[in-house]
Amino acid sequence: xxxxxxVTFNGTITGTGSNNAGAINIDATTGGTATFAGLVxxxxxxxxxxxxxxxxNAGGTFDFTGGLDIDSVNGTGFEALSGTISVAATGGDESxxxxxxxxxxxxxxxxxxxxxxxxxxxxxxxxGRGVNLDTIAGTFTVTxxxxxxxxxxxxxxAVNSTAAVNLGTLNVSGTTGTAVLIEDLADRDDAxxxxxxxxRRHQALPQxxxxxxxxxxxxxxxxxxxxxxxxxxxxxxxxIDVIRADDMSRLS
Numbered sequence: 001x002x003x004x005x006x007v008t009f010n011g012t013i014t015g016t017g018s019n020n021a022g023a024i025n026i027d028a029t030t031g032g033t034a035t036f037a038g039l040v041x042x043x044x045x046x047x048x049x050x051x052x053x054x055x056x057n058a059g060g061t062f063d064f065t066g067g068l069d070i071d072s073v074n075g076t077g078f079e080a081l082s083g084t085i086s087v088a089a090t091g092g093d094e095s096x097x098x099x100x101x102x103x104x105x106x107x108x109x110x111x112x113x114x115x116x117x118x119x120x121x122x123x124x125x126x127x128g129r130g131v132n133l134d135t136i137a138g139t140f141t142v143t144x145x146x147x148x149x150x151x152x153x154x155x156x157x158a159v160n161s162t163a164a165v166n167l168g169t170l171n172v173s174g175t176t177g178t179a180v181l182i183e184d185l186a187d188r189d190d191a192x193x194x195x196x197x198x199x200r201r202h203q204a205l206p207q208x209x210x211x212x213x214x215x216x217x218x219x220x221x222x223x224x225x226x227x228x229x230x231x232x233x234x235x236x237x238x239x240i241d242v243i244r245a246d247d248m249s250r251l252s
Contacts, residue, residue, distance in 0.1 A: 002060065004031035015042040015050075022048035022075065029060035029083065039067040047074040050096070055108065057083035063112065069093045076102040077123075080109035089117040089143065097122045103148075104131045111138025111163060118142050121167075125150040130172070133158040133165060142168035153177040166197050172228045179231055188243045195243065198236040202229050206237075 013036065015023030023042045026034070042050045050070035053062055060083040067090050070077045077096035085106075087094055095118060096103045103123035106116075121142055123130035130148030133140060134157070146167040148155040155172035158165055159181065172179040182194075198204075204220040221233040242248060 002029040002032050002034070006033045006035070008035040008037055010037045012039045012041060015044060017043075017045060020046040020048045020075075022050070022052050024051045025049075025054070026052065026060075026062065026083075027054045027056055029057045029062075031059050033061040033063060035063045035065060036068075037066045039069065040064060041067075041069045043071045044075060045073045047101075048072075049076045049079050051078045051080075052076075053080040053083055053085065053109065055081035057081075059083070061112065062086075063114065064088065064094075066090065067093055068095075068118075070096045072096075072098045072101055074100045076105050077121075078103070079105040081105075081107050082109055084110045084112045085116060086112035086114040087116045087118065088114055089119075089141075094118045095120040095122075095144075098124065098126065100125045100127075102126045102128055102130060102132065104133070105129075106136050106140070107132065107134040109136055111136060111140060113138075115139035115141060118144075120144040120146070122147045123149070123151065127152055129154045129157045130175075131156045131167070133161055133163065135160040136163045137161065139164045141166045145169045145171065147171045148173075148175065150174045151176065154181045155179045157181045159183050164193050164197070166201070168201070170228050170232055171226070172231070179228065180235065182235065182239075188246060188248050191239060191243055191248070195236045195239045198232050202233050204233050204236070 050072045063086045065088045077098050103121045130151045140163050154177050155175040206220045208216045209219045210216045
């Protein structure tokens with residue numbers, strides 16, 4: 001509950017044990033900046049959320065600059081539903097690992113100028129999505145690996161957003177629904193950097209191929225590449241046609 005003024009937490013914050021209420025819960029902060037300058041090290045074995053920034057924090061700013069290491073069993077690792085957030089790349093560890101829950105849920109939050117940067121994300125056996133990015137703006141980056149296994153809906157969902165998203169090396173397997181869902185981007189100019197990032201990251205090499213009864217057509221990744229890589233590159237290639245045709249309405 002903060003309507004103004006800045007607060008800085010310089011020391012290490014540690015949360016461990018079975019906790020269904022969550023480790024760090026931020027609510028009703030409508031002004032000022034809360035800076036977590038020390039390591040935030042959370043290991044929750046219950047169903048609580050590791051870090052929860054509720055939807056009542058419009059106007060608040062929350063900066064994690066000292067390292068963020070979240071391990072959660074049944075809950076969401078990191079969730080932000082309002083406010084302006086940043087997670088800085090430091091010399092330490094910025095990672096979220098869940099063994100039966102969602103790794104990231106950003107829905108309605110604004111990413112600050114410093115961006116949100118994680119080393120690695122891992123979600124297993126989530127009852128929903130492994131990674132959810134909905135109605136966000138700014139820059140979201142994973143420098144290492146994003147791994148999602150066993151989600152009951154989408155593995156990764158990015159919708160209604162203008163954010164530049166880079167998920168690093170992406171591995172998605174065993175999902176009940178779509179592995180990767182990208183839709184309702186604001187306009188094609190917002191989609192271009194995301195498509196280019198995917199093609200660059202997976203070292204896509206467009207080339208003409210012909211097989212079976214199919215005439216010459218364009219492929220950009222080897223057929224023996226990992227499935228997750230092929231899904232990402234082929235999705236990006238399809239997006240090229242949508243962008244060039246200025247037909248983003250097809251994604252709504």
